[in-house]
Amino acid sequence: MGSKKEEVRRKHIRLHMESTLTARDKVGVQDFVLLDAYTSESAFLDNLRKRFSQNLIYTYIGTLLVSVNPYQELGIYTLSQMELYEKVNFFELPPHLYAIADNAYRMMCSELNNHLILISGESGAGKTEASKKILQYFAMICPMTDSLQIARDRLLLSNPVLEAFGNAKTCRNDNSSRFGKYMDIQFDFQGIPVGGHIISYLIEKSRVVYHNQGERNFHIFYQLLEGGEEELLAYLGLERDPRLYKYLSQGHCAKESSINDKNDWKTISNAFSAIDFTERDLENLFGIIASVLHLGNICFGVNHQGCATIPVTHEIKWIAKLLGVPPSVLLEALTHRKIETQTEEVLCPLTLELSVFARDAMAKAVYGRTFTWLVNKINSSIVNKEFTKKTVIGLLDIYGFEVFDKNGFEQFCINYCNEKLQQLLIESTLKAEQAEYEMEGIEWEPIHYFNNKIICDLVEERHKGIISILDEECIRPGPATDLSFLEKLEEKVGKHAHFRTRRLAGPKGRKRIGLMEFQLFHYAGVVTYCTKGFLEKNNDILYRHLKEVLCTSKNSILKECFLVAELQNRRRSPTVGTQFKNSLNSLLEILISKEPSYIRCIKPNERKEPSRFDDFLVRHQIKYLGLMEHLRVRRAGFAYRRKYEHFLHRYKSLCPDTWPHWQGPPAEGVERLIKYIGYKSEDYKLGRTKIFIRFPRALFATEEAFEFRKHQLVAKIQATYRGCLERRVYVKKRQAAIKLETHWRGVLARKEMERRKWAVRIIRKFIKGFINRHRPLCPDNEEFVVFVRKKYILNLRYYIPTNVLDRNWLVPPGILENASYLLWKLCRRNLVRKYCRGITAERKALMQQKVVTSAIFGGKKEGYGKTLNQPFANSRLDEGDINPKVLQLISNEKIQYGIPVIKYDRKGFKARQRQLILTQKAAYVVKLTKIKQKIEYSTLKGVSTSNLSDGILVLHVSPEVNKQKGDAVLQCEHIFEAVTKLAMLVKKENIVNVVQGRLQFYISPGKEGTIVFKTGPEERIYKDKNGQLTVVSVRMKS
């Protein structure tokens, strides 16, 4: 949206440029620098006239603007015009004062320095208009905030108020400024107008009591009468008709068609309320204005002594009322003078003349000081009171050079002021510029110009100048008159080339100079001044008596204007001339400190008529404004110059070599820079410390490039800054994350610490418990014990024996031995029970046999253990193994058990294969079909075996039983089984005897044999030399 608008604007400008470029061909040149015959005054004049005839009132000389007063509305100050000129380099558009204003404003904004727009030209040339237009331009185009709107409005509205009180119609100008005005517009760093300050210079007070034919008093009087409300006028005791007032009607043109007092009154009424004037202020202010009018109408009389008298008319009453002083006191002060002797004050009546003089002095003083008060009041309303740094653009609109038919002290001052301003212009442009070229070593052909310093000196030089002579004459004792002043002038400066009097002029000039007159050859022309009133106006005497009265005034404005302190100060205040000289010098100091832009105003004719171009008049102005010299300097010179450092500093970004820093000397940097951006050799010159650029065009191109570059740089800065911001955010987040992490780790660590602490506590307790484990249960070991128990019990489940034979049992800790034992028992019992339950009858019988075996052999005979898990067989012989004959023999007995055996003969110990068959009643040793030996159990004395691993079994029989053959010595493989079966069948206790070493057996009555049991490397049974049966068995590994 914005760019589109900008595009339209640019297009508009382009069209405008094209049209004006073609127009320019027709209507002269818009910059005098482009004039071919630039040394010719006529060509200059022609160009100006040509353009003026086409209503082109502005023309440049370089950056200086020449303006010709059109005396008509041209429609070139519209809002769209302002927008057109805003932010556009001024060569791009036709000349305009907006371009000058915009340029100054933009320079101020970019370089943050103070600027000054100096508008000069003679009275009626359009200075005040120009300054108003510039102010409006700033008010319009500057950025604005709501809060500063008020400041801006006040700045704008202060103007009509000041004009009402300080401007008047003169022969030259219907709105002639009768005071000098210097106004600072203050801008803040963003270029927003934030306030202002006004300095006023020498208001032409004499106008209050006297003005020439065809002129008027200050506008305010007429505006008040014309526009003031009925009540207000009644309150002030005024009539509407200005012609009724002597002070207003001397020029015979109180009513002027070109001036609309009624409208102006409305404007200032509005302005007053905008710039902080209270009702009370206005009452007092208009009271003063009205009392001045009443003062003018006082009727004087003369008494018989020739002294002035004033009848108590209603004027006196009104003045007394409005100024708040007693009428009688006022009357006395107007008609008497107080003369102070050493001892007393004496009242001395005044002559009519002196009394009128006193009255006029009072009117002037009251008006003059009220004007100063007004300026101060406006200042207090528009000044920006903040202590921030501000830059200013100064606008100087001061009374222009004036030549009337009769020129008095005022014209003398005004023209002196113009001389000074011309001096400034010369100093800052022509002279300074040429001096600069010389200093910078730029080739230069000096251009001659008239330096008016000589005239300034003539007026202001100390002790020698006209002002000093006037002052001397004023304070000189003895009768000093205007004529004696003239004589003094002749005596002291008579020889000066720019001064002439009637006496000093030759016969030719004599006619044109009056007796009381002197001529000054101003830079702008010759002016003849009449010395009449010089002394009086320079003294500006207000009788002390009147001052005293005014000091007692109840009117608060007057009270501020006339301070009692002033009465007490007996020192003579400086004269008007000297004051003016001093204030001018301080003004020049203000002006010199700022970057100036110039607007030179030209008046095209004396009749205030549009479209009338008086060649003679304009040519004269061209001459004295020094425009030709200016053009010549411009043509030969350079539009722009800048110290290398500053130039480089501003534009260094345009060349990669100089950006961002240039290390070498600035001059070389600048050279490199301008080569890079393509300056042609005729475009510039390099001085000692500065670069000089000949045409604005080159500079504007550079400025434009810089503008473009700035955007790039800004983008870069923005990017960097954004990066910075992002990084900052990132770092912040990272820090936050780290913090979180740290805290979280802290939390974890604390948890871990707690856990370890807990662990330590537990371990410690554990250790303590362990140490105290043997003590009776106490807090120290309680938990440990519980733990051990629990642990043991829990562990135990993995070690529980699964069968009765499993003897494994988890070794209990000391404290649990008892419990463990109980448990073990429980467990065993349970196992046994389970085991028992699971046992069949058959197996039970078998087990019972084993029990018997255990009872017999347990721990007594080697090899027992090995056989434990070998189940006993029912019999080792089947039915078939036993001979049927044998079976027949013992058929009445049931065979319980049978086993093959080896029988050793009792005598020879010969080994023979036999069967041992056990029945319920007896044991039979069977040889195939024969029963070799039957041993009834009742006769069985015992059964012997050895304690070794042999299978020898001896059945002992009682010798008493004859039938018996003696003890049977047998050997069988399953000895434990066979013996057990036998023992169980015998049913006698302790029948089995396990012997060690040897055993005796019965062979026959009275005869016994011996069996020796031994261990040896191999099993052997043999009859030894002693006739004993020796049984060697292998020692079994246990």
Ligand SMILES: Nc1ncnc2c1ncn2[C@@H]1O[C@H](COP(=O)(O)OP(=O)(O)O)[C@@H](O)[C@H]1O
């Ligand atoms: N740019 C202008 N356009 C139209 N009229 C102008 C212009 N400048 C001056 N005038 C007319 O000329 C008169 C005198 O101008 P002014 O600025 O008061 O002169 P100065 O201040 O130089 O004595 C104004 O009252 C106005 O009528």
Ligand SMILES: [Mg+2]
């Ligand atoms: Mg003016």
